[in-house]
Amino acid sequence: MTDPFLFESTSPRFGLPLLHAGQAQKEVFVNEAHALADALLPDAIEGESAAPPATPADGECWLVAGGASGAWAGHDGAIACRQGGNWLFVAPRDGLRLLDRSTGQDMRFFASWQIPSPPPEP
Numbered sequence: 001m002t003d004p005f006l007f008e009s010t011s012p013r014f015g016l017p018l019l020h021a022g023q024a025q026k027e028v029f030v031n032e033a034h035a036l037a038d039a040l041l042p043d044a045i046e047g048e049s050a051a052p053p054a055t056p057a058d059g060e061c062w063l064v065a066g067g068a069s070g071a072w073a074g075h076d077g078a079i080a081c082r083q084g085g086n087w088l089f090v091a092p093r094d095g096l097r098l099l100d101r102s103t104g105q106d107m108r109f110f111a112s113w114q115i116p117s118p119p120p121e122p
Helices: 026-040
Strands: 061-064 079-083 086-090 098-099 104-110
Touching: 026 079, 079 104
Parallel strands: none
Antiparallel strands: 061 079, 079 086, 098 104
16 A cells, blocks of 8 residues: 655645644635635736725736735735635746736746737738
8 A cells, every 4th residue: 555645734836725634624724725726717817906906896816016005015926816805815836827808918927927929920
């Protein structure tokens, strides 16, 4: 028989919380994992801003621009998602792709956010 897998307290790629045998209040950790997964799918943002919108709706996600202020201060480059009346911040990882709904532009993260160049005309 093989040895069981040994896990840290979070998943290695996106830091999703993991459950442990005998853990109390499992629903807190499961709900946090679901909230993070919901923030990362379907990988679309409303736009990029340094300040939170005045009246955000639950489910909206924004890319936090440099020099962030207010509730977003200190989260430059992160994805801010509104869930349950609060902001949830997700740190990007290499390979993450987003659709910016305000511009219709695809973006991807590889050490920093990048916008692909349009293909040259034939």
